Amino acid sequence: MERPMPRFYFDVTDTGDRLRDEEGLDLASVELARRQALAALGDMAKEELPDGDHREFVVEVRDGGTEPILRATLSLNVERKV
Helix, strand or coil, X not given: CCCCXXXXXXXXXXXXXXXXXXCCEECCXXXXXXHHHHHHHHHHHHHHCCCCCEEEEEEEEECCCCCCCEEEEEEEECCXXX
16 A cells, blocks of 8 residues: 655745645655755745845745744845945
């Protein structure tokens, strides 16, 4: 009997605005969930930048519980000198 793949949920925060993932993805491992979170950060940065000088993107991965098992963050800070 084959064991079902675990489901991982990817909650996204963009500079304070949070979106909770209610669907999730079936992935074979936490490492694959980590890769998915990093890919999501890259996609968010491409789609949302350069909208402002200060942005923080966060992806928190849950495995069905309420607490994240992994957190990935990408920050943008532009300091103007002139």
